[in-house]
Amino acid sequence: MDVLFTAFLEIMQPATFALMALGVFGGLVVGAIPGFSATMAIVIILPLTFTLSAMQGLAVMIGVAIGGMSGGLVSAMLIGIPGTPGSVATTFDGLPLARKGEQGKALGLGIWSSCIGGVLSGLALIVLAPYLGRIGLEIGPWGYFAMVVFALTITASLSEGMLLKGLIAAAAGLLAASVGEEQMNGVTRLTFGNSAIDAGFDFLPIMIGVFAFSQLLSDMPDTATARHTLAGDLPKATQRIQHLWAIRELIVRWVTVVRSTAIGLIVGVIPATGASISNIVAYDQAKRNSKEADQFGKGAYDGIIAPEAANNATQGGALLMLMALGIPGDAVAAVLLAALVIHNVIPGPSFITDEPSLAYGIFVAFILAHLLMVVFQMLSLKLFLRVVRLPIYIMAASVLFYCALGAYTVNNSMYDVWVMIAFGGVGFLMTRFGYPIAPFVLGVVLGGIAEVNLIRALSISSDYMQFLTRPWSLLFIGLTLMSVLLAIVARHRISARALTLVQLPILLVICAALAQMPGIVRPALAVGILGLALLKIYFAFADKSRRAIE
Template sequence: MEIFSSLLGGFGTLFSSPHLIAAIAGAVVAGMVVGALPGLTATMAMALFLPFTFLMEPATGLAVLMGVFAGGIAGGSVPAILLNVPGTPASAATLLDGYPMTRKGRAGEALSMAMFASAVGGLVSALLMSVLAPVIARFALNFQAPEFFVLAIYGLTIIAAVAGKSLLKGYIAGLIGLVVGIVGLDPIAGQLRLTFGSQALYGGISLIPVLIGVFGITQALVMVRESSGVTERPRISGRTFVSADDLRSSSGTLVRGSLIGSGIGAIPGTGTDIGAFLSYSEARRRPKGRIPFGEGNPQGVAASESANNAVVGGSMIPTFTLGIPGEAGTAVLLGGLLIHGLMPGPDLFTGSQSSLVYTIFASFIVANVMILLLGTLAARLFVHVVRVPNQVLVPVILMFCMVGSYAINNRIADVYVTVVFGILGYFMVTHEFPVSPLVLGLILGPMAETNFRRAMTITHGDWTIFFTRPASLVFWALIVLSLVYVWRSARQRRVQEPAESEDSPEAVRPT
């Protein structure tokens, strides 16, 4: 139990210097603000901040980077829940149940559930990271091109879970995502595809402008439409914290979400968005509680938010032990480590620098506690956003969407992408085409294709590699289970509600 004494030592360092605690608090708040704004990501804030860590004490600099990272992912849930606009791709699954909760006057509960779940996910992943990092990192190395392919295919089966009323329309949305994912330079053979000579499309159509379009712009257009008719504003219930009952019934979901997120995070090359969607679809499979998923079930929020913050902790595992950053955020963090002369590797946990590493872990744990404290406090303030009238909200949403999509890469082409997909999203949403599958298709399509072809290159065309490796087999089994589940629930639906096909117009919203 040397690890725990090391960790305690880390806490000792942390609590003996109040400025460190203050720095983490400031970083969490900054991260949450950045995460809540579509287009600004935690990665961007970390990269901007990185040069300043050159000048700081290593512990302070790295604690701040961790705080921004964790806060950014948690902050993305705030606009997702209140406005149906995810602040970061990580929260794209949160709005599936978070926004319906807001429509039902339960915004305060949804927000506090999101913060609570984020903190739980972060803490579970932090503990796993401090205790088992080297073991998990070894295990995650079994995850290679064949597994990435099968994981992506499994992820695509989630479309059925988020499709809503019509499976066909869900798959069509997913297909649009796949087509969009083809555009650009093919990463295996270097072939330009579907660019039609436009240099702006060489790099492909990136996720975040599409995400801002189909959720943000679409939502603003839906709100404009509402204001032509009679509007009923969602009320805010008296409750500002999630009920003990909901917490109790979500405990299983929270634990599963945290574990799924940590696992996904430990595999370099996945990300917070994939972790959240996997956890959400897993939670859906065990329906519990009175409210169905997709109509404001607090467990949907718990599943997504616990998983996406757990991915953050999990992604530190390969970064610290193997020097392999899983995605952009951890790549910046790795830069921060290297700048302070910390070489990733197993020695990091035992060598002369280990006290610093455990201070970093302790700061990550403290950052997650801060998310719970500051987040629920801020939630009391944020819920009032739903009282703000449309004539104020619509301009603000549009403004942040347009600026946000420009700010990702500082280019106007991304703004056009956002507008085009916003209009497409509006027509989809008003005709019961869900937009989440489009996002899933865009995330997972390129991942599936690239890894399929990469594996085929290595094996010289021998496709048996997809069925002979143990980790792939596990995912094939999950795919089969998932398809059986889709088939069964589709049959049930057909038996249950042949008459109930019409829906009320105000149920219209991006899902």
């Protein structure tokens, strides 16, 4: 506690606090612009921190990262284009709720979900940093590949009853991710002799294209519509952000907040993932566990809370991995690692012991940056809300300009702009013919991760049984089977007793995986899951017998 208090006093030094506040505000502005991301912002700011102390430099970059992640919800809700990859799922319900005239509610939920998810993950950083970092090393390439397969089964829930079209969209995303040079061995695929596409397609231009073009073209089917505004005839009273209402709603829906924060934290701990995955996973789980699942996609409150709590919590998980093992969990953490190295600080298992003041200073800055984010959002969101009152054609021209600029800045190449335009056409056609975009984006995000880890696994051992004998891989395979089963059950009527019996073999697989993991907690969790499953079977059969007797 003494070290934590000392770190807090150091962060509250006027110069350090002011720099962090500027970072948060700058991140909010950048994150609200489609095509720009928190990663771009901190890469730009990194050279400016060379003359600062390690604490000041890291504080300002953490501020930019948190502001950038939270700023993405603005464009996601108001114009349907996620400002950052971590806000993809926010568009699913944020935009419909905003277009119902409830922008204040939508933005209030988004802001406070981001803040609470971030603060909770920051507290987890302080408590769990010495213990949880080692989990990432246990998973191995077999587990990573199985994890991607599990994540792809989420397409069944994101396809809104169109399972086949969702799977086709996901397969198309995987195909797009496999174009160009393979990352491990440099083998060129699907370029047809065209050297211009040897580098493949970067994720950011694809995301900008499929979301920006499809949304903007849908908003402007003709000249008359293009002259309208997204706000329509909404009274100006709807522009007031309903902060108190949002806080009360989050208290009522605390289960969704905690579950989504946990998902974000766990995904962040796993290297090479990030908020682009956690926000979709959290959205999927919120939908599966909601009593109002039919409202998802139409402005469901849980559909906003889940992705926004998860994406900010993911940053905490990524920092946890960086602090405990020196392994960056995502691109933002990779830049923070570069900043630490520049200041002659090498994170790793002994980092917290060797540099306690700096380590806990990062934890404190992470939590305070989320509180500052709320303050700046409260001061500036009324201005952001006025954007929806601009004519669509003016907003479309401005957004497309910044989208093109954002795509260009990925590699300072016009090639990425053409990629954005091409996939914009793909996104528009997918929307016109009823193919969901979310599974396509998921396939693009996970394609590279799946390929790299499959090659690594097979390079170590050509025995495919490793996917069943290694506990983490077996766990994700069990979760995959459970995900597919629940997707099928959701489309067919089945009795509770039959569902329990069908689930039992899969639960046995999951419990077997947990039981093989080191320590006491995970084997104990396996015993608990198995015990609950057996109790559920007992009560199901007991209830049937009782009704038969009656």
